[in-house]
Amino acid sequence: MPILVMKFGGTSVATLDRIKRAAKRVGVEVAKGYDVIVIVSAMAGETNKLVGYVSETSPLFDAREYDAVVSSGENVTAGLMALTLQEMDVPARSWQGWQVPVQTTSAHASARIEDIPPANILAKFDEGMKVAVVAGFQGVSPEGRITTLGRGGSDTTAVAFAAAFGAERCDIYTDVDGIYTTDPRIAPKARKLEKIAFEEMLELASLGAKVLQTRSVELAMRYKVKLRVLSSFEEQSDEAGTLVCDEEEIMESNVVSGVAYSRDEAKMTLFSVADRPGIAAAIFGPLAEAGVNVDMIIQNISEDGRTDMTFSCPTDQVARAEKAIEALKDSGDVNFATLDVDDSVAKVSIVGIGMRSHAGVASKMFATLRDEGINIKVITTSEIKLSVLVDRKYLELAVQALHDAFELEKAA
Template sequence: MPVLVMKFGGTSVANLDRIRRVAKRIGVEVAKGYDVIVIVSAMSGKTNELVGWVGETSPLYDAREYDAVVSSGENVTAGLMALTLQEMEIPARSWQGWQVPVKTSSAHSAARILDIPPENIMAKFAEGMRVAVVAGFQGVSPEGRITTLGRGGSDTTAVAFAAAMGAERCDIYTDVDGVYTTDPRISPKARKLDRIAYEEMLELASLGAKVLQTRSVELAMRFNVKLRVLSSFEEQSDDAGTLVCAEEEIMESKVVTGVAYSRDEAKMTLMSVADQPGIAAAIFGPLSEAGVNVDMIIQNISEDGRTDMTFSCPTEQVARAENALKKAVEAGNIDYGHLVADTNVAKISAVGIGMRSQSGVAAKMFRTLSDEGINIKVIATSEIKISVLIDRKYMELAVQALHDAFDLDKAG
């Protein structure tokens, strides 16, 4: 029988009533003739509670025991879901990561999936099991210890299973009914997309859209897994939600597909840096080692052998960046006048595969912001993306203006 992967997040399985509702939805797919692999998250709020308990017990905790504790939330959901399906007379059983096994690296709390051998689950399907309920977010290390995959790990688990089992599709059930042209909370004109290309979804996810975890989209693109994002709280039709697929399967021809934003950005500028070979490596090497996620980078024109270097990073990483640069100065690796940090900026991005073949997107974006009196602080571009840093107070205005300028409320 064809295999379908269905993933349900924490809000979808927050209590027994919601678990029963999800089980009925699984039953519909079983009735269509699918063998179903269900990936479940912990009940809403449980993972945070478990993390809190670990912190109270041991502030300097053993990462291996941390994973053992926080992965237990998914185990509870998987068992309850299997029991509910069995009550509906659907042959089902729960699987923990080590039982599959989901083989991962040894990086506790941030492990990467290395392999998912399909033999165990497929053998049970052959024996008559119709639903395998798998605890998401977890696996087993080469040393035989439980590992977790980090935030959004259940999305990654679902896509990895779809790739390993040759699934027809991977359905990601969330509390939204698909991928929108922008955040509907900011622009009431936001429109749900029927389809979106992997590359566009990857850009939107990395730029602030919270619908899918970035690693899961990367994995789907690599193995050409069809992803469908849909709501677990609404009745579904066969064409519900948003399909994330290859560019060749996109029929719409919009130049810009969506507008994303990131509120928690900071702009950092090193003033009067020595302009010489290797200076960029001397600056960004220590930042990388300190775990600072640098995004946009701009170097000003050199004057008298000195230049200014500007970059953006998440607001929460500013102190880490300042400390890393201070240590680099003390070690004699870099020399600059002073550091200016602006933590009141936001990043606005226009994304679309149509940018590859059409010009004028940047000009239109800049003109739109200018007409609204919004000053651009930093610009960065890629083949299918244009991002700018602006004052945070103008963030919502910028999103609405760009959504209107590119007619994103209208279908292609």
């Protein structure tokens, strides 16, 4: 039988009624002739509650026990989903990560999947099981301990299963009905995309779009897994949702496919840094070791052997970055005059595979922001992306203006 992977997020399984609704969708696919692997998240709010229990019990917790606790939310959902399907006379059973087994690294709370041997589940399909309900977000380390994959890990679990089992498609059910050209809460004219290329989705996910987890898109692109994002709360058709697929499967697309944003960004500048070979490594190596996720980097032209170095990072990592940089100065490894921190900026980005072959995209973006009186603080580019830092108070205006300027409400 062909295999379909269906993943249900926390809001889709938040109550017993919603689990029943999700189970009915699974039943429809079984009736079509599929063997189905269902990946479930914990019920909405459950993981936060469990994390709170751990933190309250042990502020400096053992990460192995943290994983044992927080992974239990998915186990509950998997069991309830399997029971619901059995009540519908659909042969189903639940699977925890170690039973499959989902083999991961030993990095507790942020493990990576290394292998998913399909033999155990395929044997049960051969025996008549129609649905394997797998607890997402979890696996087992080489040492035999439960591991978790980090926030959003159930998306990654679903794509990994689709790749391991050669699934026809991986459907991600969530509380939105697809991928939009931007956040509809900011730009009411935002349009749902029928298809989007893996590369575009990867950029959008990494730039702040929260529909899919970045690692899941990376996996899908690497193993050519067709992803479909759709709502668990709306009536479905074969054309529902948004298909994330190879660029070759998209006949025509706009030059720009979407506008993404990240609200909580900070800009940090080291003034008058000694301009010498290895200075960038001396700065950004310790920042990486301190767990600071550096994004945009700009180095000014050197004058009299000194230069300025600017970078951005999430606002909740500023204190960590400041501590690491001050330690560098105290040790004498990096000599600079002052450190300036602006934690009131936001990142706005435009993304599109059409940018590869069209000139004038950057000038149009910059002119649009200029016409709205929005000053650009930092610019970075890639082949299919343009990102700028602006004052946070102009975030919504910038997103709306760019969405209108590139006419994203219109299909190609």
